Amino acid sequence: MKTSIRLEEALSKLYIAFHNDELYPECCKQCAVGNILNNTDSWKHLSDHHGSTTLNYIGKVHQTLGRKFNGYSPLELLQIESIFLKACGYKLPLHYKNEKPKILSNKENLFKGLSEVIKFLCTLDGIDNVMDYTKLFKFKKNQYMELNQFI
Known part of the structure; x- marks a missing residue:
């Protein structure tokens, strides 16, 4: 199967982060998008709330100009992070009052995300x-029929 460079790089970074225990949902540098973007947190300025899929002014400017970050548009990055957080068990947007998993580093939750x-x-x-x-x-x-003959 032929995949794009951006997908190959993203999968590699996420795989390494997961196995090195460097995937942490509440940290903008170690979450899904943070890892895809080489452990930087500059992407957090694309939205006003961590986990939101709504672009703020800066995000809209980058989106309108067609900017890509490691191959992904601002809106795609916000969608990636939102999907990750929801699958890990967070209620969005990320806020200390909102529901979240009891054990933040639970490998099972991280794997779901x-x-x-x-x-x-x-x-x-x-x-x-x-x-x-x-x-x-x-x-x-x-x-299936051929396999059944041997049983």
């Missing part, structure tokens, strides 16, 4: 989800 982000990144590039394992278990009717 990571999986949803990867699914979205693949959708943005118009390819099948690279983490979709269900195709491995799909057999044609004839193949």
Whole structure:
């Protein structure tokens, strides 16, 4: 399967961050978008609230000018972060009064967030989800019948 450079780089950065315990939803440098953007937090100025998908004035200017950050538009970055936070169990926008997971570094929650982000990144590039394992278990009717003969 052929993937874009931006997708390859994003997947690599997210994979490394997850396995090195450097994926942290509440930190703008270590969240999904922070990791995609080389652990910088400059993207947080695109919106007024962490987890919001609404561009502020600065975000709208960058979006209108067609600016890309590591291949992603400002709106795409906000959508990525929103998906990540929701899948990790946060109520958005991120605020100390809003609901959040009891254990922030729970690997299971982080994996759910990571999986949803990867699914979205693949959708943005118009390819099948690279983490979709269900195709491995799909057999044609004839193949299933042949396997049954040996049981």
